[in-house]
Amino acid sequence: MKQHFFPALRLTLICIVVFMGLYTLLIWVVAQAASGGGKGETVSVNNKVVGYKLEGQSFTDDKYFNSRPSACGFNAAGSGASNKGPSNPDYLKEVQNRIDTFMVHNPFVKKEDIPSELVTASGSGLDPDLSPQGAYVQVPRIAKTRNISEEKIKALVAQQIQKPLLGLFGPGKVNLLQLNIELDKLK
Structure with missing residues (x-):
């Protein structure tokens, strides 16, 4: 069980950081560069x-x-x-x-x-x-x-x-x- 649980936990934490943190930050930076600063x-x-x-x-x-x-x-x-x-x-x-x-x-x-x-x-x-x-x-x-x-x-x-x-x-x-x-x- 340990051999499956810890890799799955690590993958989950990496996905949280990448998709909730880095991806959101990237989209926000791109929006700020657009005309209107991301507000339309x-x-x-x-x-x-x-x-x-x-x-x-x-x-x-x-x-x-x-x-x-x-x-x-x-x-x-x-x-x-x-x-x-x-x-x-x-x-x-x-x-x-x-x-x-x-x-x-x-x-x-x-x-x-x-x-x-x-x-x-x-x-x-x-x-x-x-x-x-x-x-x-x-x-x-x-x-x-x-x-x-x-x-x-x-x-x-x-x-x-x-x-x-x-x-x-x-x-x-x-x-x-x-x-x-x-x-x-x-x-």
Whole structure:
């Protein structure tokens, strides 16, 4: 028994030191070197922090590009999905309510043209990005509300599209916070 117990105890103590101490310290050092010092990358307008680059926010005003729905109310401390399956009647009712609300605020859009991301929550509930299609479908509403030409707003969306990594990995996306900040700068 001694020949198995003491090596196992030593291995356990080594793992505790390495994984609880050294690994944690390494991750902390890397985070400190990152922009934001490990606290997230903030976005500021006129020296006032308005949000975080990688954390979604609720935009529901008609003069802004609306964000993707969140099952956790955009609470980063309680990030998560609703965990309801696609055949759950409560979930289907919730999605239908989101579609109906979207149609009221965007009467120019046909139901079949609504991107699913605008009526379904992401897995984390904190998705900060939309697909270009999710942004472009909202252009007529914003143009009418702000009395700005659709072409000008479409050009703004096109400028804000972030291409896939190396042009290969993942889809193009638009950071919603940055897009709405730039939208406020339009005259």
